Amino acid sequence: xxxxxxxxxxxxxxxxxxxxxxxxxxxxxxxxxxxxxxxxxxxxxxxxxxxxxxxxxxxxxxxxxxxxxxxxxxxxxxxxxxxxxxxxxxxxxxxxxxxxxxxxxxxxxxxxxxxxxxxxxxxxxxxxxxxxxxxxxxxxxxxxxxxxxxxxxxxxxxxxxxxxxxxxxxxxxxxxxxxxxxxxxxxxxxxxxxxxxxxxxxxxxxxxxxxxxxxxxxxxxxxxxxxxxxxxxxxxxxxxxxxxxxxxxxxxxxxxxxxxxxxxxxxxxxxxxxxxxxxxxxxxxxxxxxxxxxxxxxxxxxxxxxxxxxxxxxxxxxxxxxxxxxxxxxxxxxxxxxxxxxxxxxxxxxxxxxxxxxxxxxxxxxxxxxxxxxxxxxxxxxxxxxxxxxxxxxxxxxxxxxxxxxxxxxxxxxxxxxxxxxxxxxxxxxxxxxxx
Amino acid sequence: xxxxxxxxxxxxxxxxxxxxxxxxxxxxxxxxxxxxxxxxxxxxxxxxxxxxxxxxxxxxxxxxxxxxxxxxxxxxxxx
Numbered sequence: 001x002x003x004x005x006x007x008x009x010x011x012x013x014x015x016x017x018x019x020x021x022x023x024x025x026x027x028x029x030x031x032x033x034x035x036x037x038x039x040x041x042x043x044x045x046x047x048x049x050x051x052x053x054x055x056x057x058x059x060x061x062x063x064x065x066x067x068x069x070x071x072x073x074x075x076x077x078x079x080x081x082x083x084x085x086x087x088x089x090x091x092x093x094x095x096x097x098x099x100x101x102x103x104x105x106x107x108x109x110x111x112x113x114x115x116x117x118x119x120x121x122x123x124x125x126x127x128x129x130x131x132x133x134x135x136x137x138x139x140x141x142x143x144x145x146x147x148x149x150x151x152x153x154x155x156x157x158x159x160x161x162x163x164x165x166x167x168x169x170x171x172x173x174x175x176x177x178x179x180x181x182x183x184x185x186x187x188x189x190x191x192x193x194x195x196x197x198x199x200x201x202x203x204x205x206x207x208x209x210x211x212x213x214x215x216x217x218x219x220x221x222x223x224x225x226x227x228x229x230x231x232x233x234x235x236x237x238x239x240x241x242x243x244x245x246x247x248x249x250x251x252x253x254x255x256x257x258x259x260x261x262x263x264x265x266x267x268x269x270x271x272x273x274x275x276x277x278x279x280x281x282x283x284x285x286x287x288x289x290x291x292x293x294x295x296x297x298x299x300x301x302x303x304x305x306x307x308x309x310x311x312x313x314x315x316x317x318x319x320x321x322x323x324x325x326x327x328x329x330x331x332x333x334x335x336x337x338x339x340x341x342x343x344x345x346x347x348x349x350x351x352x353x354x355x356x357x358x359x360x361x362x363x364x365x366x367x368x369x370x371x372x373x374x375x376x377x378x379x380x381x382x383x384x385x386x387x388x389x390x391x392x393x394x395x396x397x398x399x400x401x402x403x404x405x406x407x408x409x410x411x412x413x414x415x416x417x418x419x420x421x422x423x424x425x426x427x428x429x430x431x432x433x434x435x436x
Numbered sequence: 437x438x439x440x441x442x443x444x445x446x447x448x449x450x451x452x453x454x455x456x457x458x459x460x461x462x463x464x465x466x467x468x469x470x471x472x473x474x475x476x477x478x479x480x481x482x483x484x485x486x487x488x489x490x491x492x493x494x495x496x497x498x499x500x501x502x503x504x505x506x507x508x509x510x511x512x513x514x515x
Contacts, residue, residue: 089453093474153485156477 021269022199023436025277026112027376028104028213030080031260032068032363036107039078041380044388045409049242049362051256056219064233066241067219068258068364070100093157094170095135096259100369101167101215102174104261105129109175112265113277114209116176125209126179127168128198129263130190132368132423135162137220167215179207184368187423188329190214191262191371192431196286198266208271213263213372224257230296233257234332245365246392247330247358248340248404255331258364262372269436279436281379285316285418291426298422302338305329306346308428309418316432318416320350323432325381327374327419330358330390331365337398339420344400355412357405361391371421375431378417382435385414440487440513441506447482448502451475461503476500483509 032050033040043050050068059065073079082091085103094102105127116122142158145151160166165183172181180201184194191214198212218224227233234254237244245256272279289311291304298304313319326343330336336358344351359377366373381387386409393406403410416434445459452469465471465479480496483489483505489512491499499505 087453089451153481155481156474160474 020203022202022266022283023269023272024264024280025267025272026108026265028107028263030103032258034071034078035080036078044362047389051241051364062224063228063235064224065238066244070260095138095161096217097131097215098167100217100261101129104263105171108263108265122176122178124179124207125177126207127171127177127211128182128194129167130184130194130214130368131164131216132187132190133218134164136218136223138162140222186427188367189421189423189427189429190368192421192429195375196431199283202268208268210266212266214369215261216367216369217259219259243392245332245361247332247361247390248336248396249393250395250397252332255333256364258366260366261369262376281433282436284434285312285432287311287430289428293426296424298335298338302342304428305339306342308430309346312430312432320347322416323418324414325387325417326356327378328356328358329420329422352401355387355403355405357388357390359388374419378419379433381417382414440509444505451479464501
């Protein structure tokens with residue numbers, strides 16, 4: 001980075017110095033590594049793998065037959081028993097992605113201890129939970145009903161079950177949060193955009209507390225078949241599912257779909273301090289860009305990723321020297337090396353000191369929930385000074401000075417972390433977090 | 437209790453997730469059994485499906501209690 005660029009960053013830091021600070025006071029995850037933030041994190045750090053044969057439907061006639069599914073079972077074992085989280089009679093009124101969002105949001109809200117009492121407090125608490133795709137299985141089922149000539153039998157809950165912003169709706173209804181109720185739809189960048197945008201609502205004064213993140217559940221015939229047709233999924237590891245997600249490895253052949261949700265409770269710093277809330281970390285930078293190039297492929301050199309990261313650094317008033325860990329988008333596709341190249345170009349000499357890993361190697365790609373789950377991993381990496389591993393990185397297709405944390409987690413000082421998410425349509429988002 | 441009444445009760449229990457003892461003939465779907473307007477639409481659809489009857493919109497609007505549903509279906513079936 002040139003001196004001129006550095007000066008520019010310092011200037012923007014000065015401009016931002018008066019803004020309201022946003023901290024994370026609650027977190028929730030449900031995903032392929034199970035239920036509960038601490039459970040999922042400890043399994044991730046231990047190098048465990050959440051990918052398996054698809055069990056929710058018979059995928060034997062599809063090219064891709066592996067996925068990261070939420071394990072079902074008792075809560076004590078870190079698994080999901082849905083009826084403990086969503087009343088049975090309400091379950092059929094919501095698609096599975098809403099179930100996932102409700103589980104993680106409940107976990108996050110309870111973890112935060114935030115219980116608004118007054119009307120004013122409720123009106124200052126909002127929700128911004130997105131999804132990349134929404135209720136795909138619900139739409140599939142309803143289509144069949146109509147196709148069979150039974151349109152009049154279509155459930156009145158079909159539309160509210162499939163709508164993406166209904167996760168935000170259900171969370172607000174459950175807790176009485178009457179502040180901004182919003183939702184994000186930016187494919188695989190949804191989770192980062194939701195957290196970044198929600199943080200800005202707090203900075204801008206629209207709310208004091210925001211429940212933010214992403215939810216996804218597209219391990220269904222239409223979801224798997226659709227991404228197969230786009231040649232995006234791994235198909236060569238159906239017999240060895242745990243080797244299928246292998247970011248940067250020369251044998252990678254596509255991403256592995258995951259399902260679940262990651263949700264955080266964001267809170268204005270003084271508000272959190274005043275109520276004695278536990279503070280996990282602070283959202284200090286957020287950057288976005290568009291490729292303006294292709295509907296599914298990033299451009300040569302991934303300049304969109306480069307600009308999103310650079311813009312996040314600018315909003316944080318930091319330089320690349322300050323970043324210790326990058327949680328990569330790294331989906332286990334050909335694009336992995338383009339992201340790597342963009343990080344190398346941005347970081348220059350600072351790349352040598354950097355740890356960067358792709359936790360999708362263990363969870364698969366949770367699409368619209370990925371960015372939120374990975375933001376949580378980034379915060380925990382700072383808390384514990386641990387870089388989570390990139391599993392299956394046996395032979396990198398491209399050498400790099402960046403330590404990609406192959407196979408096993410690394411204990412190393414991490415004060416500031418950057419998390420990347422990129423989506424179809426050429427949308428890019430980067431988030432920067434630090435400890436408090 | 438008639439076979440129809442039994443079946444109606446079962447459908448209500450299933451769809452509204454309420455205890456069987458609460459599903460008395462006089463119970464109102466909305467006031468007593470916690471249903472909202474979408475629940476009642478779905479309930480009427482379930483009756484149509486289970487009893488193979490058509491319940492037109494204006495008739496459906498008048499079905500507000502368990503007894504209303506039983507009476508309507510019994511009348512349709514007798515006709």
